[in-house]
Amino acid sequence: MSEVRLQNLSKAFGDTIAVEDVxxxxxxGAFVTLLGPTGxxxxxxxRLISGLESADSGDIVIGGRSVxxxxxxxxxxxxxxxxYSLYPHMSVKxxxxxxxxxxxxxxxxxxxxRKVAEVADVLRISHKLNNKAxxxxxxxxxxxxxxxxxxxxxxxxxxxxxxxxxxxxxRSDLRIELKRIQESLGATLLYVTHDQIEAMTMSTHVGVLxxxxxVQFGSPRxxxxxxxxxxxxxxxxxxxxxxxxxxMFAGSPDGARQMGLRPEHIQQGEGKPTTxxxxxxxxDQIRLHLKLEGHDVVTLTHPNSELEAGDTVAIQPRNxxxxxxxxxxxx
Amino acid sequence: MSDTPFDRAAKATPPTVAxxxxxLSDRAIAWIFVLPTIFxxxxxxxxxxxxxxxxxxxxxxxxxxxxxxxxxGFRNYERILTDSDIWLTMQATAHFLFxxxxxxxxxxxxLAWLINRKFRGNDLWTTLIVLPMMLSPAVxxxxxxxxxxxxxxxxxxxxSFLTGVDPSSFQMIGDVTLAPWSIVIVDTWMWTPxxxxxxxxxxxxxxxxxxxxxxxxxxxxxxxxWTITIPMVLPFLMLAVLFRGIENFKMFDLVVQLTGxxxxxxxxxxxxxxxREAFEKWRTGYASAYAIILFVTVFGLASIYxxxxxxxxxx
Numbered sequence: 001m002s003e004v005r006l007q008n009l010s011k012a013f014g015d016t017i018a019v020e021d022v023x024x025x026x027x028x029g030a031f032v033t034l035l036g037p038t039g040x041x042x043x044x045x046x047r048l049i050s051g052l053e054s055a056d057s058g059d060i061v062i063g064g065r066s067v068x069x070x071x072x073x074x075x076x077x078x079x080x081x082x083x084y085s086l087y088p089h090m091s092v093k094x095x096x097x098x099x100x101x102x103x104x105x106x107x108x109x110x111x112x113x114r115k116v117a118e119v120a121d122v123l124r125i126s127h128k129l130n131n132k133a134x135x136x137x138x139x140x141x142x143x144x145x146x147x148x149x150x151x152x153x154x155x156x157x158x159x160x161x162x163x164x165x166x167x168x169x170x171r172s173d174l175r176i177e178l179k180r181i182q183e184s185l186g187a188t189l190l191y192v193t194h195d196q197i198e199a200m201t202m203s204t205h206v207g208v209l210x211x212x213x214x215v216q217f218g219s220p221r222x223x224x225x226x227x228x229x230x231x232x233x234x235x236x237x238x239x240x241x242x243x244x245x246x247x248m249f250a251g252s253p254d255g256a257r258q259m260g261l262r263p264e265h266i267q268q269g270e271g272k273p274t275t276x277x278x279x280x281x282x283x284d285q286i287r288l289h290l291k292l293e294g295h296d297v298v299t300l301t302h303p304n305s306e307l308e309a310g311d312t313v314a315i316q317p318r319n320x321x322x323x324x325x326x327x328x329x330x331x
Numbered sequence: 332m333s334d335t336p337f338d339r340a341a342k343a344t345p346p347t348v349a350x351x352x353x354x355l356s357d358r359a360i361a362w363i364f365v366l367p368t369i370f371x372x373x374x375x376x377x378x379x380x381x382x383x384x385x386x387x388x389x390x391x392x393x394x395x396x397x398x399x400x401x402x403x404g405f406r407n408y409e410r411i412l413t414d415s416d417i418w419l420t421m422q423a424t425a426h427f428l429f430x431x432x433x434x435x436x437x438x439x440x441x442l443a444w445l446i447n448r449k450f451r452g453n454d455l456w457t458t459l460i461v462l463p464m465m466l467s468p469a470v471x472x473x474x475x476x477x478x479x480x481x482x483x484x485x486x487x488x489x490x491s492f493l494t495g496v497d498p499s500s501f502q503m504i505g506d507v508t509l510a511p512w513s514i515v516i517v518d519t520w521m522w523t524p525x526x527x528x529x530x531x532x533x534x535x536x537x538x539x540x541x542x543x544x545x546x547x548x549x550x551x552x553x554x555x556x557w558t559i560t561i562p563m564v565l566p567f568l569m570l571a572v573l574f575r576g577i578e579n580f581k582m583f584d585l586v587v588q589l590t591g592x593x594x595x596x597x598x599x600x601x602x603x604x605x606x607r608e609a610f611e612k613w614r615t616g617y618a619s620a621y622a623i624i625l626f627v628t629v630f631g632l633a634s635i636y637x638x639x640x641x642x643x644x645x646x
Contacts, residue, residue: 052543073549085544089562089646098558099548132646148548 001188002063002155003028004049009058011044018044020212021058026156026205029186031179033199033220035235036209042192043082045209046158049190050079062155073104078149079158084141084165086133092144093129096120099152119147122177139166143174150181156188163198171195175202196236200224208232230327233260239287239298241321248272248293249317256322256330263300264318271316276309290315387620394613407620417621420596420604427514427600428579432572434519439526440568444560446527447534457531464524472588475517479503479589510590510598517585522578526571533567534560566644573636580629601625 004026011019019041026032034042047053049060051072060067067075078099086095096116100107107115120126123143128136133144142165149157163171163178179202182189193199199206200220207217208231216223216232227233233241246256249272274297278289286305290297290313297315307313322330355363387407391400411417442460446453463471478486479502487498503513537560545555583602586592592599592607599607605625609618 050547052546072546073551076549077547079544079547081540081544083540085538085540087541087544087559098545098550102549103551103554104549145544148544152548 001028001186004063004156004188004190005061006045006049007059007061009045009048009060010056011041011048011053012056017212019048019055022209022212022214024207024214024217026188026190028188030204031182031189031191031202032205032207033191033193033203034207034209035193035199035223039211040209041212042209043160044212046079046160046190046192049075049156050077050158051075076154077156077158078152078154080142080146080149080160080162082160082162082164084138084145086141086144086148088132088134090133091129092120092125092131092133092136095133095144096129096147096151099148115151119150122150122181123147123174139170142166146174146178156190157182159189159191161192161194164194178202196238199236206236208235227321228329230258230260230323230329233321233323233329237262239263239300242266242295242297242299244292244295244297246322248295253322253330255324257325258323258327259317260321260323261297261299261317262321263298265320266297266299267316267318268299268301268313271314273312273314276307276311276313278309279307288313383619383622386616387623389616391616391619392613393609393615403616407617408624410617411621411624416596417604420599420601423511423598424580424582424600426511427518427582427598428576430512430515431518431522431579432575434515435523435526435575436568436572438519439523439571440530440564442523442527443530443534446531460527461524463521466521468521468584469588471517471521472585475513475520476504476589479513504590505594507594507597510594514582514586514589514598517589518579518582521585522575526575529567529571529574530564533564536567537563562646566640569636569640569643573633573640576636577629577633580625 006022006024009019009022010017022041022045024032034045036042044053048055049062051067051070051074055068062075062077087098090098093116096119097112100112100115116129117126120129123146125140125143125147128140133141136144142162146159146162149159163174166174175198181187182202191198191203203220205217206220206223208215208223210231216228218226220236223232224236227236230243242261243258244261246252246259248259252259272292274290274292276288277291277296280287280289281303283303285303286301286307288299288301288307290299292315299315301307324330388402388404389400390403390407392398446457446460475486478484481487481499481502484498484503486503487501490496490501491498501509503509503516541559541563542555545559550558581602582600583606586598586600586603590598592603596604605618605621608614608621
């Protein structure tokens with residue numbers, strides 16, 4: 001496994017700028033997650049690192065060696081695509097063995113069989129090994145495509161929303177499994193996701209992208225607790241951070257235009273009165289939809305709360321985040 | 332009864348065909364639609380086939396309809412299968428089939444592969460390459476006889492330009508060894524585009540992301556070609572071979588235009604041989620048996636082949 005460094009990386013497709021001047025380091029053995037909405041450049045960064053796209057400018061350094069002019073094979077990276085790109089004419093076993101059968105590696109057949117069986121076991125597809133790749137469900141196909149990356153020992157694993165097409169149970173199981181594998185192998189992993197739980201629980205680092213630019217890079221807690229602007233603050237947090245005018249409550253610093261309130265920034269019981277619009281019981285907690293002077297506020301409350309729609313709750317901010325007119329954070 | 336505008340409108344509408352022939356069951360109506368087709372099929376396909384089988388056991392001659400017809404059992408079949416000339420014809424046909432299909436698949440696939448690498452103007456190239464296929468075989472046969480002319484033919488001049496041989500020193504059509512190849516060349520020229528189109532469809536059915544995955548999996552171009560391209564195009568290739576095989580087994584028009592079966596009977600393929608027996612020598616019973624043998628051969632080979640094709644597709 002190796003450290004991967006991106007230096008001032010840029011890529012445009014015609015007039016569309018996909019990646020703009022991105023600099024970041026994926027440390028050896030780190031699990032880095034890229035967050036951002038569709039079109040932010042997450043997938044393009046993966047494709048640039050893998051060598052499927054070539055950068056317009058900037059450099060990619062894998063394990064201390066610039067790979068900008070190398071082919072995907074020379075870079076030795078493994079990638080899990082968002083659409084399960086299995087070889088449809090091969091069996092599951094042959095799909096998993098395909099990277100190992102590369103003439104470059106000269107892996108003995110018994111070793112290939114052992115490795116394939118091992119990975120199939122972890123991903124719980126052992127009983128499907130002799131099936132044709134097209135005779136699988138979507139979740140199984142995605143597991144095979146994850147497996148095809150895991151059989152290898154690459155410089156870095158690149159994964160493009162690998163769990164997004166799986167059902168909730170399997171997703172949470174595989175999330176833990178994937179993290180366990182990454183830790184036990186000491187693997188370097190660059191991961192793209194929309195899922196906040198995946199980003200928060202699996203990653204050692206999170207990079208937030210906006211329109212091809214890297215806005216903030218840090219640990220998941222840093223990104224969550226200390227976002228540098230409104231955009232980053234909105235990327236993490238369920239329910240989403242509430243944005244209110246800064247002057248609604250006393251105590252806002254100079255220049256603050258907006259304040260961001262996560263549920264833990266909202267103290268219930270005193271302050272301004274709000275009307276309860278809707279109560280959502282999530283089991284372990286209750287989500288409250290409140291109306292405060294014409295603004296919507298969503299927050300959480302303890303699971304045995306007796307609140308109903310139409311009730312009044314007083315709320316008050318506690319250490320909220322403040323942002324100026326441009327959206328930048330004021331500390 | 333109510334008398335709303337809807338009811339009045341319903342009464343004013345003329346009765347439909349279905350209600351006119353009410354009393355007929357759905358099944359009966361279905362038969363009315365299907366019967367003309369069944370009748371046509373019986374008249375132009377099934378009856379002639381049965382009649383041919385019947386004639387194949389007789390010594391009937393169509394040019395002497397008044398002669399008494401004798402049933403002679405399997406004697407026609409016996410005579411055909413033991414006739415060494417017919418085996419030579421079969422050999423010529425097999426030779427022709429093998430080489431035309433070999434060259435058409437080889438060149439057709441290569442062209443498809445080249446066209447599929449998205450370059451500027453590949454649509455124009457596709458159109459140009461496909462042109463020969465759109466011509467009438469009679470026209471093709473006719474103008475290739477000119478191209479093959481030893482004195483004025485472009486083909487001979489082309490060969491002489493490439494090899495330095497005197498253009499009038501060889502005759503493609505008149506020469507015993509070259510004549511079969513002259514037909515193979517023309518058929519390949521004309522039908523390679525067809526094989527190319529089928530291969531192109533096959534190549535275009537392979538999504539790009541499969542190649543991307545293979546590239547990430549560190550497969551070389553060579554390995555990608557043999558483990559992805561070829562296996563995924565194979566069903567299409569086999570289909571092309573089936574079409575060309577069936578077509579060329581009954582090859583007639585091109586050969587008649589080019590060599591007429593000659594020199595001697597070197598290029599006399601089964602279909603030409605059969606036509607001679609049936610409509611020049613008027614041995615109708617004998618020719619019928621011949622036709623049945625050919626039919627069974629093609630049908631049998633094609634069925635085996637289709638089974639293999641399905642197996643490849645299911646893989």
